[in-house]
Amino acid sequence: xxxxxxxxxxxxxxxxxxxxxxxxxxxxxxxxxxxxxxxxxxxxxxxxxxxxxxxxxxxxxxxxxxxxxxxxxxxxxxxxxxxxxxxxxxxxxxxxxxxxxxxxxxxxxxxx
Amino acid sequence: xxxxxxxxxxxxxxxxxxxxxxxxxxxxxxxxxxxxxxxxxxxxxxxxxxxxxxxxxxxxxxxxxxxxxxxxxxxxxxxxxxxxxxxxxxxxxxxxxxxxxxxxxxxxxx
Numbered sequence: 001x002x003x004x005x006x007x008x009x010x011x012x013x014x015x016x017x018x019x020x021x022x023x024x025x026x027x028x029x030x031x032x033x034x035x036x037x038x039x040x041x042x043x044x045x046x047x048x049x050x051x052x053x054x055x056x057x058x059x060x061x062x063x064x065x066x067x068x069x070x071x072x073x074x075x076x077x078x079x080x081x082x083x084x085x086x087x088x089x090x091x092x093x094x095x096x097x098x099x100x101x102x103x104x105x106x107x108x109x110x111x112x
Numbered sequence: 113x114x115x116x117x118x119x120x121x122x123x124x125x126x127x128x129x130x131x132x133x134x135x136x137x138x139x140x141x142x143x144x145x146x147x148x149x150x151x152x153x154x155x156x157x158x159x160x161x162x163x164x165x166x167x168x169x170x171x172x173x174x175x176x177x178x179x180x181x182x183x184x185x186x187x188x189x190x191x192x193x194x195x196x197x198x199x200x201x202x203x204x205x206x207x208x209x210x211x212x213x214x215x216x217x218x219x220x221x222x
Contacts, residue, residue, distance in 0.1 A: 004155070033210075042116065042212030043156075043199070090155050100146055101210070103155030 002026050006091050006104035013081045013111045021076040021107050023091030031094045032074040033058070033101065034066065036087040043090065049074055050097070081111045114139045114204050118213035125220050128189050133216045135200030136182040145183050147176050148199040150215070156199055190220045 007022045025032065033048040035058075045058030049068040063085060065077040074093075078085060088108050092101035119134045137145070144163055148156035160169040162178040169176045173194060175186040185198055201212040 035212075040214055042214050043201075044212075045210065092155075098144070100158040100161055102158065103148075105153070105155045 004091055004093055004102055004104035006089075006107050008107060009105070010108045011110070013078075013109065015081060015083060015111060017081050019078050019081070021078075021089055021091075021109070023074045023076065023104060024072050025074075025091075025093040025102075026072065027093060027095070027102070028071060029093035029095050029102075030071065031097060031099075031101075032068065033092045034064070034074070034076045035090045035092065036060065036085075037090060037106070038087050046076065046089075078109075083111050085109065086111045114202070114211050116200055116202055116211050116213035118198075118200050118216050120216060121214070122217040123219070125187075125190055125218070127191055127220055127222050130186070130188045130190070132187070133185040133198055133218070134182060135185070135213055137200075137202045137211075138181075139202050139204040139211070141204060142202060144203040145178055146201045146203070146210075147183070147185055148201065150197045150199055159198075187218070190218075192220050192222055194218065195220045 004025045030051045034046040035043040037043050044060050046064050047066040049055045055066050088106045090103050090106045092103045094101045116137045147159040150156045160176040165180045167178050173188050177184045197215045197217045199215045201210050203210050
């Protein structure tokens, strides 16, 4: 079972570059989320989606865009990378709002 | 303001030495408390969900309990393979009001 798959696993960018972090799940889950994890801090919600075509902002949305055109995929776009966006990014999915979230193994992003 | 605090930040145990991790929270309306395990370089792995004070869940050497203001993850006779970071999260109100603590790094030495 693949579960939640994130690509790439590692990425180095220069300040000002843009890129898309990919997230795909094969569990037919309606709910998907993006988090960032920084040292000494808890996971923080960036954006989330409760179904195809529906997205909303989380706690730290600035500098990031999302879209949800299919149930399976939920890409996260960095519009103009900044060093403050250096972090580990996790995608998660769940069947509905009351179920626990299943996480991918993360994308480690460094911005120089 | 909603807040989740985990203690200690790090814990070192000898194999077989039982202990507890703490997760204290302040939320306006708890709709579930979650425990996750995270191994280095991996995403969090779900362990337990607790919904109401007095509830307990067990899995192998782990037991999670919940009161109105905190949760404990008890580890009985731990083994080196229990070494990981343990994360606590609470759900407040709507689905994606999931608030994580910073985690407790557990190291179990033989």
